[in-house]
Amino acid sequence: MTDKKVRVRFAPSPTGGLHLGGVRTVLFNYLYAKKHGGDFVLRIEDTDQTRYVEGAEEYILDCLKWCGLHPDESPVAGGPYAPYRQSERKPLYREYAERLVMEGHAYYAFDTAEELDKNRKEIPNFQYGLAYRHTLRNSLSLPQHEVDALLDAGTPHVIRIKMPEGETVSFNDMIRGYVSFETGLVDDKVLLKADGMPTYHLAVVVDDYLMKITHAFRGEEWLPSAPVHLLLWEYLGWKADMPQWAHLPLILKPDGHGKLSKRDGARLGFPVYAMNWFDAKTGELTPGFRELGFLPEAFLNLLATLGWNDGTEQEIFTLDELIEKFSIERVNKSGAKFDFEKAKWFNAEWIKRSEVESLKSDVIKVFADKGVNVNDDEYLAKVIGLIKDRCVLMPDFYQQAGFFFEQPREYDLNAVKPKWTDAKTAFYHAFIALLNNEAVIEAHDLEAKFKALAEEKGLKVGDVMLPFRIMLVGGKFGPHVFDIVALLGKEETISRIEKALVEFAAPPAP
């Protein structure tokens, strides 16, 4: 048991965007696998053909790529247990389902969806199980010859598991500890659908077995169906190979209650999906963390600490550190409300800690989106170094540093005009002259000269400092004024002063 190579899987269904809870499930799987030198398998659970969405699989792959969580085996990477799409494994499942029927652990059911709906509506607490299965149309209630006739006639039918009476199914969840269920209270889940496709319940057990999965981590919403899976492992004779289970706590809405959904994101103004998801059918675009300006490192970091901590006060972790420190036993049992403010804090921390070099390409993209072409690499590096401490999301780089690449289009005139004087105009002309005489611009040196000049002209430094900032930047923000000057250079600085002077010194509009 212990000498088996660790193998985990993430098994999404390709029905739409990838929820942050899904990414966290991937992350915990991935961390566990990598910590133990194991394999991380991506398996596509596309057994529901009615819910299949074009492009969703590629999207999921792209999300994993962006996050840097690369599967060792997947539909595109291949692997020894291919195929990794359940739709391509379809013929395989029937065999196991039939075997269960033969051995008395499952049965054919001929009821139509309409009949069952009616029952569910009319009978309180109706479920297809111990209490009602004998009143329904199936190979347990019908005489053998009738079942055969139905089968021969090709009557649509499903195969259901026959939940035993009066047994207790229990297991040891790696996060929750001992969990148990009374089998008689669980309904007879469908294993094989009328179209011949397995349901999740059959597919997950068969594929986890065939793919030699050793640890199965999934969301807490799966806990109620765990007894079905446990029983299947037993009935199929694979119990010795059953993976160890861990049911991860849910990610909840920040306000109110319940699972976090993409609707909450739209309502509260934050992303829920990893990356932008465009639904071709509805034309709806659901925003993603990536496009909003999150760094993948930050995204992973915030997800990791949502439900897990290493027992110290450390909050910022690199992927490598997470791999080193992660343990599934330290994952919390209780659900966590998602806090977007804290999420942003993680991103700000990651931007601050990132090397200028690693930020470059993303920053260039941010500027390109705003129509600003960055071509001076060295200049860009200096700009990033100067302002990265003040950016929370990547687009902030444009807001905070756009003026390094284009002259201000508007000025905060309110901050400057009411207190404008001719003396100030004279001061800036003198400063331009001073600038022209400088061979090299050095921030500290220039600042000293600026202050000296102000005093010489009988002006308070504060009265000329803010207007100077607004001349260069357009508003009351940005790094130290003389750091800006040093980067902008002499020519550009003079040009901006002259341009701004025209507006600042003009008489107020009537």
Add this chain to the structure above:
RNA sequence: GGCCCGUUCGUCUAGGGGUUAGGACAGGAGAUUUUCAUUCUUCAAACAGGGGUUCGAUUCCCCUACGGGCUACCA
């Protein structure tokens, strides 16, 4: 309704039979920065309730309350 899971500051959490119950985000106050942000200092803020067990429970057990999940030929 039934079944299952959960419950420490507003939020994420640490801790665990004897603690000033610790940290982070957000919030308040202040310092620095002649902008803004960063940074720093600082304040406020929690063991759901009731029973046990115990010399002593926030910690262990039970009950209650509350919250959540599931209850499809969806995953």
